[in-house]
Amino acid sequence: MFSIRSFCRPQLRSSISLLLQHSSYTSSAAAVQADRTIREGPINDWTKEEIKSVYDSPILDLLFHGAQVHRHAHNFREVQQCTLLSIKTGGCSEDCAYCPQSSRYDTGLKAQRLMNKDAVLESAKRAKEAGSTRFCMGAAWRDTVGRKTNFNKILEYVKEIRNMGMEVCCTLGMLEKQQALELRKAGLTAYNHNLDTSREYYPNIITTRSYDERLKTLEFVRDAGINVCSGGIIGLGEAEEDRVGLLHTLATLPTHPESVPINALVAVKGTPLEDQKPVEIWEMIRMIATARIVMPKSMVRLSAGRVKFSMPEQALCFLAGANSIFTGEKLLTTPNNDFDADQLMFKMLGLIPKPPSFNEDETSQAGDCKEAAAAASSS
Numbered sequence: 001m002f003s004i005r006s007f008c009r010p011q012l013r014s015s016i017s018l019l020l021q022h023s024s025y026t027s028s029a030a031a032v033q034a035d036r037t038i039r040e041g042p043i044n045d046w047t048k049e050e051i052k053s054v055y056d057s058p059i060l061d062l063l064f065h066g067a068q069v070h071r072h073a074h075n076f077r078e079v080q081q082c083t084l085l086s087i088k089t090g091g092c093s094e095d096c097a098y099c100p101q102s103s104r105y106d107t108g109l110k111a112q113r114l115m116n117k118d119a120v121l122e123s124a125k126r127a128k129e130a131g132s133t134r135f136c137m138g139a140a141w142r143d144t145v146g147r148k149t150n151f152n153k154i155l156e157y158v159k160e161i162r163n164m165g166m167e168v169c170c171t172l173g174m175l176e177k178q179q180a181l182e183l184r185k186a187g188l189t190a191y192n193h194n195l196d197t198s199r200e201y202y203p204n205i206i207t208t209r210s211y212d213e214r215l216k217t218l219e220f221v222r223d224a225g226i227n228v229c230s231g232g233i234i235g236l237g238e239a240e241e242d243r244v245g246l247l248h249t250l251a252t253l254p255t256h257p258e259s260v261p262i263n264a265l266v267a268v269k270g271t272p273l274e275d276q277k278p279v280e281i282w283e284m285i286r287m288i289a290t291a292r293i294v295m296p297k298s299m300v301r302l303s304a305g306r307v308k309f310s311m312p313e314q315a316l317c318f319l320a321g322a323n324s325i326f327t328g329e330k331l332l333t334t335p336n337n338d339f340d341a342d343q344l345m346f347k348m349l350g351l352i353p354k355p356p357s358f359n360e361d362e363t364s365q366a367g368d369c370k371e372a373a374a375a376a377s378s379s
């Protein structure tokens, strides 16, 4: 076997040695922060500058260190399969600029009432048979206030689907404290409520509810003992600082969200963002790898927009640290990847479905950041 020592001429050896020394002096921020994350576990005192420097690291280095953190914190072959069903479509009063379900935009989408129990349970059954372990129900509402009858029906759906042996998630708009508690009692695993973008860019995208209202819902969800699923969308016309700002808000929550969906805008005709240019794979990789390094234990979900990426491109996302996808024909109202293509991708890439988790303590899975850091530093 060759080694540098036995193979290289002395002059060449000294050049390589110099090069290695130099490269250690110029370690990227991704390398430095990944190393810190691996040593200390999840932390929640990130500065924006730290996250920005990780995000700006040379892309292959960022990818490599995202992969390292991923392998340290997770079984790198496991990918969670979630199915998202729109149980109440369209007619929403909000003005989210990316959303075809807003009643303010003419997208040709037909509003529908809440789906009945049989149809929802049938859909959950099919999702389970197709390998999905988490079933997410989405309703196009601003909030659930004044929707007692429909809310009670959803509590019933949650109970039934949980009894089928699946994790259950809902995304129903803003919640009150009491509603979060009722969902928890019904057996809800996780609640999705995305922050969408940075606090600064947010008013360009939504004006009908504030960033702080969104954070309040996340607080109620967390306090009720439900896992938090919260991420954002890139490709809304935001600057890189806004992407960093979004990750900074999520990574400095008292406890990191258990799931962080990273969506690429699917520009829908009729919405104000219909002409946005598509997100490139490198932008997704930057977001995913940075999210992985700053929130090591979270499930990072390659979400909307996946349908635009080839299998090798998706492979890079998994390598960078994504470990969850949505499967099924549609993502609420926009097209999703073909079932057979996903099966083939799992086979080709050696991925395995992540089994469901019903550990009642899983709400602390993402780690009480301070405790985890303290435990790591005292060991």
Ligand code: SF4
Binding pocket: 092, 093, 094, 095, 096, 099, 100, 101, 102, 139, 140, 141, 142, 173
């Ligand atoms: S994203 Fe949700 S809240 Fe916003 S318009 Fe669409 S359905 Fe309504």
